[in-house]
Amino acid sequence: MATATLRSVLRRNGLLPLFETHRLRDLLFFSSSVDPAAAVGGTISPDPHFMVKYLVSSCGFSPTEAAKVSKPLAHLRATEKPDAVLNFLRSQGFDGAGIRKVISADPRYLCYNVEKNLASKFQFLRDLGLSESDIVDVIWNNHEILCRNVHRSLVPKLEMWESLLGSRELVLKRLKKTGWFFFPSVEKTLHPNLKFLRDECGIPEERVSVVLRSHPKLISQKPESLRALVARADELGMPRQSRMFMWTLDVFHNVSKERFEAKVELMRSFGWSESEFSSAVMKAPTFLCISLDMLRRKVEFFINVVGFTPSFIADKPNLLLYSLQKRVIPRFRVTEMLKSKGLWTGQGKFTCILTLSDTKFTEKFVLPHKENVPELLDILRVAGVCKGK
Structure with missing residues (x-):
């Protein structure tokens, strides 16, 4: 009627x-x-704000968070697909916090078809040998896996990373910790970068892989950015044939030109020449990653306390890589105390003493004197090196 x-x-x-x-x-x-929910197996509402309420009640979002997350979902008037997605994620081991993180990363996941869009991705990860908790970690850090095609995108990237890192175990280890691993394109980024390093720079793939095992992000940047890093290394005078060349590229990837110039100025203030600075970078490029303040403190200690000259430090820049508080200062204090008590003649260079492992140093310089000079153990305990020997 x-x-x-x-x-x-x-x-x-x-x-x-x-x-x-x-x-x-x-x-x-x-x-x-007629109750429309009965026709689709979920809740249907004409309320334009009902997804906000749904996200609060079903996912545990706060009203403010839900209002933000719901914007891409404003077209939804039914909860059939969101219900299915949430039930599926829970069945795969996701807790409330995990679900909120995934949905916050891309709320459109709630519109996915479980069988067509999600189940295959989880099966792909299971086939790699990952446990349920591992898969949760991988999706947590690489949620974009959910919107990638398994055969056209995920498999080629997996194979490429296996080739670059040398084993599937290393790939899976990175997957569980890294949030960008499946993002770079094989065709537009990984292949061009590898080809550039191999064919134009003359760097063997094995040498590239050694660096990528520790710092895989180096190969994932835009090709033009990688070329810019190579140009900076060339400008420094670093030979492309050097085993330090790839490490230098990795350092430059993390150290901007401004930070680099600031360190040039700092070391110049201590008396380093331009050639000494370049030589030091070629020998130990990672010292450039040390903060400006810590680098200053290390150089000042070696010059003012230990008695090294700036040129000596430039010739042995690995000295700058040791922890000042946990290695350099406590070992210097131990050797000086032994000297003052006539228990050590000072034979053996301090540079060699710094290279010893904590165990070797303790066995050689501390334990033989622990009865006569118990303070030595205290020095190491304060530094956090020795725990109750």
Whole structure:
């Protein structure tokens, strides 16, 4: 009766054609006494804000968070797909926090078809030998896996990374800790970068792989960015044939030109020449990753306390890589105390003493004197090196 009356009113006013679309059907549908949820197996609502309420009640978002997350979902009026997605994620071991992180990363995942869009990705990860908890970690850090095609995207990237890192175990280890691993394109990024390093720079793939096992992100940057790093290394005078060349590229990837110049100025203030600075970088490029303040403190200690000259430090830049608080200062204090008590003649260079492992240093310089000079153990305990020997 209500339907006939509404049609009659619309026809008299010439408006019926405007409502003979899905909009009229929606109006009539929601005004009927039939429960629409029964037809689709979920909740259907005409309330434009119902997804906010849904995200609060079903996922545990705060109202503010839900309002933000719901924006890409404003078109939804039913919870059938979101219900299915949430149930699936829970069945795969995701807790509330994990689900919120995934949905926050891309709320459109709630619109996915579980069988077509999600199940295959989880099966792909299971086939790699990952446990349920591992898979949760991988998706947590690499949620984009969920929107990638298994055969066109995930498999080629997996194979490429296996080739670069040398084993699937290393790939899976990175997958569980890294949030960008499946993002770079094989065709547009990984292949061009590898080809450039191999064919134009003359760097063997094995040497590239050695660096990538520790710092895989180096190969994942835009090709033009990698070329810019090579140009910086060339400008420094680093030979491309050097085993330090790839490490220098990795350092430059993490150290901006501004930070680099600041360190040039710092070391110049201590008396390093331009050639000494370049030589030091070629021998131990990773010292450039040390903060400006810590680098200053290390150089000042070696010059003012130990008695090294700036040129000596430039010739042995590995000295700058040792921890000042945990290795350099405590070992210097131990050797100086032994000297003052006549228990060590000072034979053996301090540079060699710094290269010893904590165990070797303790066995050689501390334990033989622990009865006569118990303070030696205290020095190491304060530094956090020795725990109760």
